[in-house]
Amino acid sequence: MLGMALVIMIASITVTFLSAKVAATLGRNLRDQIFGKVISFSSGEMDKFSTASLITRSTNDIQQVQMLFAMIFRIVLYAPILGIGGVIKVLETEASMTWILALAVGLILLLVLVLMAVAMPKFKKLQTMIDRLNLVSREILTGIPVIRAFSREKHEEERFEEANRRLTRTNLFVNRTMTFMMPAMMLIMNGITVLIVYNGSYAIDDGKIQVGSMMAFIQYAMQIIMSFLMITMISIMLPRASVSAKRINEVLETEPQIHNPKEPEQAQKGHEGEVVFDHVSFAYPGAEENVLTDISFTAKKGETVAFIGSTGSGKSTLVNLIPRLFDVTEGRVLVDGVDVRSMDIHDLRSKLGYVPQKGVLFSGTIASNLRYGKDDATQEEIEDAARIAQAADFIEEKEEKYESPIAQGGTNVSGGQKQRLSIARAIAKKPEIFIFDDSFSALDFKTDLTLRQTLKKETKDATTLIVAQRISTIIHADKILVLDEGRVAGMGTHGELLKSCEVYQQIARSQLSEEELAHE
Amino acid sequence: MSNKRGPMGHGGRMSGEKAKDFKGAMKKIIKYISRYKFRLILMLIFAVAGTVFNIVGPKILGKATTELFNGLVAKISGTGGIDFGRIGEILAFLMCLYAVSAVCSFVQGMIMTGISNDVGYSLRKEISGKMNRLPLKYYESRPYGEILSRITNDIDTLQMGLNQSITQLITSVTMLIGVFVMMLSINVWMTVVALLILPVSMLIIGKVMKRSQKYFQAQQRYLGEVNGQVEEIYSGHNVVKVFNKEKDVTETFEQTNQKLYESAWRSQFFSGMMMPIMQFVGNIGYVMVALLGGFLSIKGIIEVGDIQSFFQYIRNFTQPIQQIAQVSNMLQSSAAASERVFEFLEEEEEDQLAEHPVSIQGLEGNVEFDHVSFGYDPDQIIIHDFSAKVRSGQKIAIVGPTGAGKTTMVKLLMRFYDVNSGSIRVDGHDLREFNRSELREMFGMVLQDTWLYNGTIMENIRYGRLDATDEEVIAAAKAAHAHRFIMTQPEGYNTVLNEETSNISQGQKQLLTIARAILADNRILILDEATSSVDTRTEVQIQKAMDNLMKGRTSFVIAHRLSTIRDSDLILVMKDGDIIEQGNHEELLAKKGFYANLYNSQFEKVS
Incomplete structure (x- = not known):
């Protein structure tokens, strides 16, 4: 058993190592790409996006996406293995209660969908509010002498306050919606356990299954639900990251209007410096x-x-x-x-x-x-x-x-x-x-x-x-x-x-x- | 990047390089959130309640199983059957318990997100206040991208870290204690053996944490550097392009990015490694307990069923330890972020209020410079012993070559900087006797730097006097000859200046800043190259408006175009920080000195 544990540890560390590397590589490559793209832009594209927005896209947004991927690699590799393993085991032991599992998975998916529907629009708004706060901060930082000269510190603080308040309010809403997720998940999980015991007791009474296999069923059910839980964990990060990804993509997809000619002409003799x-x-x-x-x-x-x-x-x-x-x-x-x-x-x-x-x-x-x-x-x-x-x-x-x-x-x-x-x-x-x-x-x-x-x-x-x-x-x-x-x-x-x-x-x-x- | 000392004694990136003090940062965070004591306690209660109900749950479920098992045994032995009523009761009770537990965790989560949001909000608010109280010197010595990243990235990290780590910390600790009690109740010796893994765990956590903390800091630092480069290059985009520097800047960027990558994956890896290792240690403990349990049960000290439940609790025991380990990672990045935030908040401020402030009411605007000496760096005095008296209503021009210290005079007057020795007095009162903001209320100012913000033109002009009516704003715009161009904008006065304020030209911006100063209507006017970007035809018109404006007011004018200052009451000619000549235009010309030379050079031929 100790040997088994050692193997598991080594395997997990390897997974962690790979996932960390892959996510970091992704972040690095995205940064390089977007930076290269912006460098290739002409003044027209710069004006279109505005410098401030390009800066957030190149920094904050990439960070979001990178974080998501670090999670995905670590979890996505585990979850399906756990989940599929669980399902196989369940089918082996007892099929009569599998509808409970289906119910559990259905409930979890429903929960996630509802939460997403509520939170997604706000997530989009959140990003524009971050932009707004950034803009106001930037304006204050660049205008310090003028602000002081007009003694408008209070006014600027109010402007910042406004942006800050709106950001906080949206943030609170989004975070609270997400807070709902964990307890609800736990409740579903525990409820399913109770349901299994309740159902199981009748099945046992009928002599269909044994007490032992009911206990095993609970274990496997937990495993399956857990794997779904892990996947939904990602969905918490998904909305914000997807908005970020979209903003990054907008930049990457923009083609600079000014191109280098394919077959450049050479300078004409006698016209140098003209x-x-x-x-x-x-x-x-x-x-x-x-x-x-x-x-x-x-x-x-x-x-x-x-x-x-x-x-x-x-x-x-x-x-x-x-x-x-x-x-x-x-x-x-x-x-x-x-x-x-x-x-x-x-x-x-x-x-x-x-x-x-x-x-x-x-x-x-x-x-x-x-x-x-x-x-x-x-x-x-x-x-x-x-x-x-x-x-x-x-x-x-x-x-x-x-x-x-x-x-x-x-x-x-x-x-x-x-x-x-x-x-x-x-x-x-x-x-x-x-x-x-x-x-x-x-x-x-x-x-x-x-x-x-x-x-x-x-x-x-x-x-x-x-x-x-x-x-x-x-x-x-x-x-x-x-x-x-x-x-x-x-x-x-x-x-x-x-x-x-x-x-x-x-x-x-x-x-x-x-x-x-x-x-x- | 250059690590050489800047003129202010420290370069822009210093903050990231400082040795990080984890404990100190944590102390500061704790001190900061202790203001939410009441809510924290409430949250604690709910968190503990939620967890305790969860710990009790399996035991009750066990009861149901026992009942089921006993019933089954009874059924087989023919003495009864399964008591479904009893099982149903237990399960219903259990379900209620779970529901209560869920509600508790939900309430706890609501409270905690509330707290962490408030922390983020008030930290941002404090930073915005702080920005206004820091001396100008602070900003001149570091890139604003860095400050910006503290407001957004760092506070974001901190907020998220707080939200998740505090909750996890509490539930994990409760779990740990609860499970510990349960284990003790089963068998003391087995508990002791199980606990043996604790020091091992602690040791590993400590080691790994130390390493990952190092990389987390590096990551945070390089992130700052990468963002700084992005900011700089994007802002100087035009120059980069025309100087064919695309390749070079991309290479530099990729280098820094590579460093970020190295530290990013390492910090991720080390923090992720913790979990598998802890699991392994947990498994060792498992085996040890199994050995002892087997031994004890052979001796007949405990039941086989007890071993079974004990195992379950061991599982529950290592889980919170793992969670605590995870939390420690989160705390690390929070600590790194909070350190940067608090560092900013702890910067030395300039005093805002004077001890016995003089009121600006009824002041006339006589200004006296009395043996003023000043240098941005005390070792490098740039203004030596300057004295001058200005009577109320006079127009004072300051001229001199670039770098002669003309703008410095203005900065001293506005008290952006304090004189090193000597004094500046308004109507006999030293500037330092005024409250800073009141003092500045006395000045109207148009700077070379045309700072406007993302808002309508109307709002931008109104910046000069916030309670001005629309009519007053329009009158000011007319006086500044800005009305015509404003009306040609798509929305007139309601045209919104874009983020970069690039939808109007430099000269138009200057007109707006002049309108803003006209509206402000202050006792003393300062015009620092106010018309440098306005074409000369417009300038003549503005000049007339300005002359009207300046009537009865003390005004300080800095100008390159000597034509605009010919009619000044007093012209101060500066060179290398000192006033080398003073007098009016005719007097100075007659002197045939530096000023005369400067004036005539306007029309010299290029030979």
Whole structure:
């Protein structure tokens, strides 16, 4: 018997080992897959899901599914063996009372079904409430300075409270419904035992069975019911996990709209560094109105082309079309003489030095951030880039200089520093084409000017596209496009536009004094 | 990930790396839930009752069997028959007992889920309150994803753990005691032998627990790390794409994920291993008791029937031990989670209330900086000895190159940070004499960072003054020149800003934050790069609105565009944290110093 016990132990440990491994593998693979998928998304898909929701899907939801599977593997392997073994034994001993077993199984299934029907809709709601709580928490965490400035701590606590209360209420309902399950199961089990004895006593009286086989029958019945119990245990976790699984699946099933072409075209000789917009129109997916309408221009190698216009005129959208963060709705964008849609997407992006509107840094060190676009950049190269971006001074002031840590999201450097680092990051990459998406407005005039002067000097051959607010930033551009409600309102140099373009005149007048205007 | 020390002295991930103190965490949980004393006791009573009825059950069922057996014997020997009435009675009684037991466990479950839900609820609530009392410094030194995960994942784990483990703990212990009593009543010596397995069990539980706890912590830590990466990469999605970093970030992620996987399966495995081992130990005990039982029955000390029932009780005896072992696993993950939650709740707060707070009623808004010196790190002073006097109603501009400490001045004024030495006074009262929130009521503020939340435009503007009427909100929006663009939105003022507030542009957001500040209507205004994302045509219009707004108010303006500050009463020129020049526009230009240089550089040619 001891030997038997030892074998059982070893077998069970093996099962545990396998189930733990399989469940963990599943979780890991799902994480890898969903992460890879999200990475492949274009900005369109990101907007569709919202970043917050994608984060929950990649973290919480996967955790749920993984937990369920850990349970399933451990239980599902046991339960049927126990259950089927029990049934065989029962049929061997006495068939006249098998209807009791059928009754037991029927009752258990009924119970589970009823509970599921009650709890399932609430389970779905539960997830949206978790999302809501996450969102509110995120908003509070990102808005701490503003909340404090307005002294709205109470208000935020109330907003959180609201989300918290609703989550708790739903949670309570769901949990309580599930609480009902165990006692009810026990009652069914015990009731069945009583029923067997009651029935059995008559059968014994009739001499159909013996007391011993009735006792055995009880044992087997328990075994069968237990195996069903185990399976229903899983059903407790099933609803929440299935909702999670669905949300994960939604992400996995979404196909990114922007694809790498199957047979990419090579850059055309003689057109290197050239950016051409050919009657480009663009509307966000699902939107009725165009953000950009019929834009055409050419930026030759080494030229500086600037975009100016009021807020919402589509300047940022325009430059986002070049790295294919979005694809044009009509017309085409050419880089190096090739439509960006037929170019290898990695080749395309490796030509670009992109500086987003909002400085985004990644955790690591200053150096690791500067090397982001060029892994093998030497210390000299990154120091050079930092110098051009006017970032060298503040970096040198830091104790650990280029090895100074950057916190997640770059929260430990100021807005202007973040912006300069993200400019330096693009410079270190030594791209053919620079895209500055309103990257200078977080800088003061002086820094802005020095930065541009140095940049111009050091990167003569690069084509530069600048989205700007300030005329002073773009005053010396080779070509200025004035955008108004997504259309080109004027194109030319500063001097030409001052004479010919009304919108430009208005902008200029608002920024420069008469004297300065005359000076030009 | 870099483990180097951050500027604040500790990196973001430190919390996960700290040595975990299981006992301490448990103590904290117990202390926390002791506030539900009454309900816990009630739950205890129901749990014990439910279990006791369950323990008694088999014995009564045994009675029925005995009755049946005796009846059968009597029938065979011809002295009577089976007393169905008696059996029926016993079974009916038993059924009632079971029903009561079920009701008890159900009530117990209801109470316990209630408690654990309340624990989760109030912990979340405390965290949300705590978030508002922590110094700004706390947030600047760690990723918010980490705090977020405490609010959701950790509290969730804790809540679930509490719910299941406490119930199981109570029923198991009751079961253990009940069965122990039953066993003693049968035979003392056999009980002693059966108990011999206890220390062995304890030893094994202890060993396995120690290991699995280690992996549980690792799992929790890597989970945090994986989630942190997800948060960071998803937020910087654009940059990752354009820099062709998809492969690199995926590789890094897969590495961390692999670590998570290693610790995840190990923690699962070790916790799962406990059960089979315990079963094995239980079986050894079984054999030992069988040997002794056989010996005793040969000696005629006990009946064969007693051995049979004793075996049943041994089975019932090892079962709760196994359950306790399972519970210990759950407690471990709960402890790990609770440690992170309590750690957050125990962070040092900034004092909210002054001892003898000065009322802000009737203050005029004279601000005086008196030899102020400050550094985020006391070793690195960035503002040295700054003094200035500002009279009520003046417009003060702060200019200077990026990183000169302009925003720091504002942070000091709002008391996000306290000065290291010197003082800032409003109408002669040191800032520290005010209650923090009251002090801030005095300021209206528009920051470079345009923070809005997922709600309607109306709600977002009303944030400035919660009791404002719709008309007042619209008036403020008009003053901020936001009305036009709001009306072009699909739902006008009822347009809901989406989660990322990406359905309006950066400049439009800024207009809304300006409207919000206009509505707030405070004594002192702070405009930190308030119009940096607004196009200049709009800016001129807003400027006019602002000028109106600023009339009679003290205002501090930080701006890059020097054109917006030409008419200030006082311009403070900052460089490297110090005020190097002050005066009005003409005076400063005449000085031909740093300011004049800065001003002229706007129009310099790129040579």
